[in-house]
Amino acid sequence: MAIREDVLVVGGGIAGATAALAAAESDAKVRLLSHKKSTLRQASGLVDVLGAIPRGGSTDGSGAVSDGAAPADEGSTDQSELVADPLAAIERLPEDHPYRVVGADGIRNGLEIFDDVVGDAYEGGHTDRNALVLTHGGTVKPTARYPQSVAPGLASAEKKTLLVGFAGLTDFDAPAAAAHLDAAGVPFDVDGATVTFPIQFRDDALTTRFAKALDKDQSGVRKRLADVVSEQLDDHERVGFPAMLGDDAGEEVRADLEDRLGAAVFQIPTGPPSLLGMQLEDLLFDALDAAGVRISSGNLAVGYEANDGRIESVLVDQRGNEVPYAAEEFVLATGGLVGKGIDSDRESVTEPVFGCHVPHPEDRYDWSEPAAFGAHAFARFGVVPDGDLRPTDGSGSEEFENLRAAGGVLGGADTAREKSAAGVSLATGAHAGRRAGEEATR
Structure with missing residues (x-):
């Protein structure tokens, strides 16, 4: 039947x-x-x-x-x-x-x-016009809706920007992405740095492993991450990470890092498996x-x-x-x-x-x-x-x-x-x- x-x-x-x-x-x-x-x-x-x-x-x-x-x-x-x-x-x-x-x-x-x-998990609904979002390849992409955690990194905001990648995480090469953005003539200064994530995972670990560790603040990983990034911060006004800043507690993780760094923190969409997707x-x-x-x-x-x-x-x-x-x-x-x-x-x-x-x-x-x-x-x-x-x-x-x-x-x-x-x-x-x-x- x-x-x-x-x-x-x-x-x-x-x-x-x-x-x-x-x-x-x-x-x-x-x-x-x-x-x-x-x-x-x-x-x-x-x-x-x-x-x-x-x-x-x-x-x-x-x-x-x-x-x-x-x-x-x-x-x-x-x-x-x-x-x-x-x-x-x-x-x-x-x-x-x-x-x-x-x-x-x-x-x-x-x-x-x-x-x-x-609901308020995404932004962009206030206008018909596209926003310009930074990508993990170091380009600028026009898009109509974007996660709240991406919003502080829009290319229209002329803030000195630091991109941070992690040794062993091949999805995002921060120095290369920064160089591409600079060559494209974005209207802000941008630099890239590769640091070591405070917790050691296998080389083939997925971004979800990093996200869960930050969710649980495993071994005080948020403070330790902020300390490592602070050494590269100088006078940058915002810091972009690959999209792995927590899953269930993503906004809490981002707010914690912002408080510790004294700078805006945003996520950069990455390839599969895509946490944002x-x-x-x-x-x-x-x-x-x-x-x-x-x-x-x-x-x-x-x-x-x-x-x-x-x-x-x-x-x-x-x-x-x-x-x-x-x-x-x-x-x-x-x-x-x-x-x-x-x-x-x-x-x-x-x-x-x-x-x-x-x-x-x-x-x-x-x-x-x-x-x-x-x-x-x-x-x-x-x-x-x-x-x-x-x-x-x-x-x-x-x-x-x-x-x-x-x-x-x-x-x-x-x-x-x-x-x-x-x-x-x-x-x-x-x-x-x-x-x-x-x-x-x-």
Whole structure:
């Protein structure tokens, strides 16, 4: 017997969580199916709406800087324009971009759901304009929402800055990052120092080990860390550490270090496993629990049952048995090529759950460009939505009446170059989830 809901969301990332929360607002019974842990633990924890427009991406084809955009760093090999105001720039995106479907209001709706979820743990909600956040590679990244612990390090604050890395922790080379920022011409003095963490861990220890030690103040590690950093501090007004300053007691750790150092302390987003990404994942799933969304994880969606143009159930592999999960409305939010929501082999590109149409060049050599940071076709592979985010077939007709798609599984956006992945997930997740909830409960 099939498990039945009003709305079934397939996918547990930002898009899936947002869709489930939006559907739950209509008092629909919602279930979220997630195969694996979300890719948020590989993400920075920043929420980018639209950070850049690739050269030639403007509607007039000129590539000239227009309102809301600024030239990218001169040393960058990615020919793009940095965006100051994402909402002002969406009209310059290609016609098939998901933002052109949901519009500025759709982006705002997604951000409203996000802001409600994270509360005061994130900043940036006071303005439509991007903030400039320092990265672990020594660049400046435009982003719309950022953790509170990142805020004191914004590039717009002209404060003499010390970046601190740790011997043996390869995720962050503070002197190299400082040199890159200085060469990029940031409007403040920046220096980098590598110190020894007061507690010795194995060389392959994850940042979570450092975070837990600071949480518990194991062996007086906070004071000992402050003492080591004080030797490098001089007259620096703020100190940036890789994002490992505590987990459960992160704000307490940061406040303690600020008090001991007499300088502002901030975190710099790092690569996987990303502590900031995992903390965002926790916030989203806490919100899903509070909203009454049922969560089923650990099993792969392998197919579906349909009748007369409507999906009746999704089939989930549970120990070799195909178990049906039935619903009135469905949202596909399984991610793109990285998240395996879009699959490919040497011959074709497919959407593996519902078999939705994914347009792509027949010749595999046309899927990419010679330049590493070029306009690769594969980066924009995905299902093609109609005006209500329902996937369409090769003729432009809806695949199924009661299926909508959200996030990376949608085609038309080169989210890596645009710095728009989280924003696309929020905006389309909010739209798809809201419409699914409305249809299921009307």
